[in-house]
Amino acid sequence: MPSEPLVADHVLEFPGGYTRTTGPVIGRFLTELRDGRIVGVRTAAGRVLVPPLEYDPDSGDAVTGEYVEVGPAGTVTAWTWVETPLEQHPLDRPFAWALIRLDGADTALVHAVDAGNAKALEAGTRVRPVWSTNRRGHITDISYFAPEVTKIVSPVKAAYKITASRSLTHFLEGVKRGVFVGCRCANCHKVYVPYRLSCPECGIAITDEVELPDTGTITTFAINNLPDPRAPEVPFVSAYILLDGADVPMIALVGGVPAHQVRQGMRVRAEWVPEAERTLSMSNIRWFTPTGEPDAEL
Numbered sequence: 091m092p093s094e095p096l097v098a099d100h101v102l103e104f105p106g107g108y109t110r111t112t113g114p115v116i117g118r119f120l121t122e123l124r125d126g127r128i129v130g131v132r133t134a135a136g137r138v139l140v141p142p143l144e145y146d147p148d149s150g151d152a153v154t155g156e157y158v159e160v161g162p163a164g165t166v167t168a169w170t171w172v173e174t175p176l177e178q179h180p181l182d183r184p185f186a187w188a189l190i191r192l193d194g195a196d197t198a199l200v201h202a203v204d205a206g207n208a209k210a211l212e213a214g215t216r217v218r219p220v221w222s223t224n225r226r227g228h229i230t231d232i233s234y235f236a237p238e239v240t241k242i243v244s245p246v247k248a249a250y251k252i253t254a255s256r257s258l259t260h261f262l263e264g265v266k267r268g269v270f271v272g273c274r275c276a277n278c279h280k281v282y283v284p285y286r287l288s289c290p291e292c293g294i295a296i297t298d299e300v301e302l303p304d305t306g307t308i309t310t311f312a313i314n315n316l317p318d319p320r321a322p323e324v325p326f327v328s329a330y331i332l333l334d335g336a337d338v339p340m341i342a343l344v345g346g347v348p349a350h351q352v353r354q355g356m357r358v359r360a361e362w363v364p365e366a367e368r369t370l371s372m373s374n375i376r377w378f379t380p381t382g383e384p385d386a387e388l
């Protein structure tokens with residue numbers, strides 16, 4: 091008959107700890123750590139071993155006894171991410187075990203790197219030690235290594251006032267009445283909206299004013315996933331809308347339709363805020379919303 095495997099929990103422990111002597115080379119390394127320095131030892135071949143060893147692993151020859159201060163910064167050469175730290179790990183949050191080649195060393199040291207998340211780390215990441223406040227001559231005198239500061243986030247906010255030009259004021263006065271005021275060039279006959287005083291193509295003054303309907307066609311659009319104070323929510327759609335009778339499109343929000351249904355050629359109409367709430371601004375137009383007409387040819 092099937093039976094459950096027998097399982098017993100064991101703990102291997104040397105009460106009071108296991109004491110060993112360090113020898114002169116490791117002892118020097120640990121003594122320097124206690125004093126906040128990291129040293130390596132030079133081999134007869136001229137390489138600097140960190141952590142130091144009594145014998146050159148390449149040749150088996152005794153090292154020279156010349157100690158060289160290295161780091162404290164270094165470069166991660168390889169690493170593995172620990173998502174769930176164990177009780178005896180140096181950090182209680184996800185971290186990396188990394189091979190770190192300290193500046194001036196020819197070999198790499200294994201230590202913990204507190205990088206925040208695995209994506210913040212790669213071979214070549216520059217790191218610096220974070221020292222323990224209670225150093226006693228042990229590898230844990232370095233609490234962990236942390237990536238060097240390579241970027242900062244500076245808040246950017248500029249508040250400024252724009253004084254509307256005469257032509258823009260005229261256009262906004264129209265918007266307050268619920269009308270799009272444009273103009274027609276007497277030379278090229280192009281109709282511009284918003285209203286302007288000269289033709290950008292012909293360079294001549296425009297005197298012919300036209301009122302345009304509040305319907306048009308989406309010529310191009312963007313789905314925006316970053317919040318914007320002018321938009322009610324994300325994602326929102328901003329679009330170039332060619333008002334009927336105009337020759338240049340105007341930029342505006344599109345609403346009242348799921349973002350993924352917005353398309354080029356879609357027919358739209360301005361949705362105006364109630365007359366009592368209108369000001370001299372584009373916010374009089376809540377957004378453009380689909381009319382339901384068949385799409386226009388562009």
Ligand SMILES: [Zn+2]
Pocket residue numbers: 275276277278279280289290291292293
């Ligand atoms: Zn013109």
